Amino acid sequence: MKNMEIPLSENLGHGHLACAGCGAAISMRLTLKALGEKTVMVFPASCWSIIPGFWPYSSYRITAIHAGFVTGGATASGVRAALDIRGDHETLVTVWAGDGATFDIGLQALSGAAERNEDIIYICNDNEGYMNTGTQRSSATPYLAWTTTTPVMQPKENPKKDIMAIMADHQIPYAATATIAYPEDLIKKMEKAKKIRGSRFIHLLSPCPPGWRTPSEVSVKISRLAVRSRVFPLYEIENGRTYTIQEETRIVPVREYLKLQGRFSHLTEKDIEEIQKRVDDTWERLMKRARC
Amino acid sequence: MKRVITGNQAVAYGVILSRVEVISAYPITPQTTIVEELSELIASGRLNTRFLKVESEHSAMAALIGASTGGVRCFTATSSHGLAYMHEMLHWASGARLPIVMVNVNRAIGPPWNIWNDQSDSLSQRDTGWIQFYCENNQEVLDTILQAYRIAESVKLPVMVVLDAYVLSHTSEPVEIPSMDEVDAFLPPYCPEFPIDTQEPRSYSVIATPEHFFEFRYKVQKAMEEVPEVVKKVDNEFRARFGRGYGAIERYGKEEAEVLLITSGTVTSTSGIVIRKLIEKGRSVAGVKIKRFRPFPSEEIYKVIRGAKKLAVIDRNLSPGVGGIFAHELRASLYSGEERPEVFGFISGLGGRDITPDLIEEAIQYTWEHPRPEGEILWLGLKK
Numbered sequence: 084m085k086n087m088e089i090p091l092s093e094n095l096g097h098g099h100l101a102c103a104g105c106g107a108a109i110s111m112r113l114t115l116k117a118l119g120e121k122t123v124m125v126f127p128a129s130c131w132s133i134i135p136g137f138w139p140y141s142s143y144r145i146t147a148i149h150a151g152f153v154t155g156g157a158t159a160s161g162v163r164a165a166l167d168i169r170g171d172h173e174t175l176v177t178v179w180a181g182d183g184a185t186f187d188i189g190l191q192a193l194s195g196a197a198e199r200n201e202d203i204i205y206i207c208n209d210n211e212g213y214m215n216t217g218t219q220r221s222s223a224t225p226y227l228a229w230t231t232t233t234p235v236m237q238p239k240e241n242p243k244k245d246i247m248a249i250m251a252d253h254q255i256p257y258a259a260t261a262t263i264a265y266p267e268d269l270i271k272k273m274e275k276a277k278k279i280r281g282s283r284f285i286h287l288l289s290p291c292p293p294g295w296r297t298p299s300e301v302s303v304k305i306s307r308l309a310v311r312s313r314v315f316p317l318y319e320i321e322n323g324r325t326y327t328i329q330e331e332t333r334i335v336p337v338r339e340y341l342k343l344q345g346r347f348s349h350l351t352e353k354d355i356e357e358i359q360k361r362v363d364d365t366w367e368r369l370m371k372r373a374r375c
Numbered sequence: 376m377k378r379v380i381t382g383n384q385a386v387a388y389g390v391i392l393s394r395v396e397v398i399s400a401y402p403i404t405p406q407t408t409i410v411e412e413l414s415e416l417i418a419s420g421r422l423n424t425r426f427l428k429v430e431s432e433h434s435a436m437a438a439l440i441g442a443s444t445g446g447v448r449c450f451t452a453t454s455s456h457g458l459a460y461m462h463e464m465l466h467w468a469s470g471a472r473l474p475i476v477m478v479n480v481n482r483a484i485g486p487p488w489n490i491w492n493d494q495s496d497s498l499s500q501r502d503t504g505w506i507q508f509y510c511e512n513n514q515e516v517l518d519t520i521l522q523a524y525r526i527a528e529s530v531k532l533p534v535m536v537v538l539d540a541y542v543l544s545h546t547s548e549p550v551e552i553p554s555m556d557e558v559d560a561f562l563p564p565y566c567p568e569f570p571i572d573t574q575e576p577r578s579y580s581v582i583a584t585p586e587h588f589f590e591f592r593y594k595v596q597k598a599m600e601e602v603p604e605v606v607k608k609v610d611n612e613f614r615a616r617f618g619r620g621y622g623a624i625e626r627y628g629k630e631e632a633e634v635l636l637i638t639s640g641t642v643t644s645t646s647g648i649v650i651r652k653l654i655e656k657g658r659s660v661a662g663v664k665i666k667r668f669r670p671f672p673s674e675e676i677y678k679v680i681r682g683a684k685k686l687a688v689i690d691r692n693l694s695p696g697v698g699g700i701f702a703h704e705l706r707a708s709l710y711s712g713e714e715r716p717e718v719f720g721f722i723s724g725l726g727g728r729d730i731t732p733d734l735i736e737e738a739i740q741y742t743w744e745h746p747r748p749e750g751e752i753l754w755l756g757l758k759k
Contacts, residue, residue, distance in 0.1 A: 121573045125441065138583040146571055147578040148444055151467055154437035157429060161399060161438035164425040165445025166571065168396045174573055192437065195430030 104299025296345020491727020
């Protein structure tokens with residue numbers, strides 16, 4: 084990847100309340116660098132109801148609208164409509180929603196906004212579970228992962244929902260995945276999204292030390308291994324059809340990714356083999372879509 | 376200009392005349408013709424209005440919360456299950472102090488599935504921090520929408536304008552439609568105090584700890600307490616400009632009456648006929664229409680019931696385990712007064728059954744004959 088300059092601007096200020104090693108705090112910092120000050124961000128309930136701090140303080144240096152859990156797509160649609168009516172077509176209207184608010188409870192409002200091709204950037208900050216409430220399973224939780232509602236005796240039985248495929252099939256102009264170990268890629272995708280009009284969807288994988296049971300210093304490493312193991316490939320989909328995959332050449336077995344995380348420490352050899360098989364299948368499926 | 380229009384058309388005229396900038400709605404019987412009418416008017420391109428045709432009522436209200444935060448005048452309409460589905464967002468709109476105006480066409484909530492007139496939908500939202508007005512005719516529907524924006528934007532609370540399914544929503548009657556210029560003079564453009572401005576970034580509706588939350592709620596109550604004065608002022612100005620006014624409540628019939636009939640919505644019109652007939656027969660009766668349900672007009676009511684021995688309340692709604700909601704609130708508001716007339720709480724017309732002149736007369740007759748009610752709930756027109 085070509086070297087690029089990361090913008091110096093800081094729109095997430097000091098004193099926020101994220102956990103040590105929070106992948107999402109890095110995601111947010113990078114995202115706001117890319118989006119700039121002329122941004123309104125809608126926040127359905129998540130860790131980000133807490134992280135910026137309690138009223139009357141805030142570590143955001145952008146306009147932030149806290150919104151109902153279910154309502155990311157809808158609230159942002161309304162903000163966009165208001166700004167448009169006021170003649171402001173420049174200000175970016177964005178959503179920053181967790182995986183619960185995107186994959187689960189807010190999927191309807193997101194689908195509605197995407198179907199209407201609302202001129203918004205919807206960012207899903209995916210930490211693969213309900214982490215703000217203390218790590219319960221969501222439909223973004225990976226197969227066989229531990230959470231407090233999928234205990235090790237009965238870890239998650241279902242695969243992670245393929246949100247990118249769902250969004251691609253809405254035929255929105257732009258959808259992309261990104262993660263913190265690849266900051267240039269993340270910023271490049273945000274900047275690209277900024278230039279496109281209509282519904283744009285960015286899926287960010289943000290490691291969560293308390294939820295994933297990892298030491299706080301390995302978040303970036305885990306993010307990198309997620310890509311190298313093909314658990315979380317980096318790619319873009321334009322208009323639901325044109326796929327661009329940022330292929331990682333240094334492939335590692337999924338075991339390398341899993342073994343760093345306490346949420347997978349109960350896995351047997353057989354489980355790991357099964358996960359590897361599923362990761363390979365999902366990769367094949369992505370390749371097939373990309374070739375079409 | 377006078378036109379013969381339905382209640383739902385009157386709603387659409389009210390919205391257009393108020394120069395609403397963002398509409399967001401989802402269709403539901405019997406509200407549907409409102410969104411159809413508005414879609415037509417907006418498609419004609421004569422208005423600077425965006426209509427978000429969202430995928431649910433919950434999103435309809437959420438989108439307006441976003442739009443109203445963005446600093447524009449907003450509108451939606453719904454009914455019944457749609458209103459119930461919005462419930463979470465109703466709290467949000469008032470907590471965020473957004474002057475959204477919504478029309479609710481009263482319809483029963485199932486099961487059993489029912490699409491007819493019943494106030495249980497709007498009354499079960501009574502604790503959400505919305506001002507509520509119940510309308511008696513199509514003219515009042517149009518006029519109340521114009522007033523609602525003035526009131527909402529003055530106290531920074533959302534307003535629900537309520538009309539009866541079919542009896543108003545789908546029934547045509549002559550309505551005086553004011554001109555745009557007249558309405559512009561009465562209703563200036565909305566000037567939000569804290570609109571979105573990326574030059575001056577703010578955070579909206581964020582977390583407040585026990586240290587601060589309490590005071591936010593206190594301020595909502597204080598805003599509610601301002602409503603009676605604001606409604607009076609707005610209504611007086613409206614009357615001066617348009618020659619029509621309503622008030623929070625309206626008393627009609629005998630000056631001094633032993634029995635007072637308390638109603639809301641279209642039942643009031645039917646009651647008016649019955650009371651006139653009874654007065655002609657020499658009965659000392661009168662009626663009170665409650666238009667403003669939230670905040671509940673305790674003081675206004677107390678002034679007009681002086682001297683009455685019995686109040687017959689007709690509720691087209693039921694709070695199971697309590698009874699009629701108007702009767703319940705009335706009893707509570709009378710408790711601290713010196714005069715405490717007997718309250719006869721009649722439940723009638725649930726799920727759209729007609730509340731006929733005969734039934735109303737039966738309620739008055741019963742109240743007349745009994746020193747006190749034989750129960751907290753008196754069923755009117757129930758098949759046994």
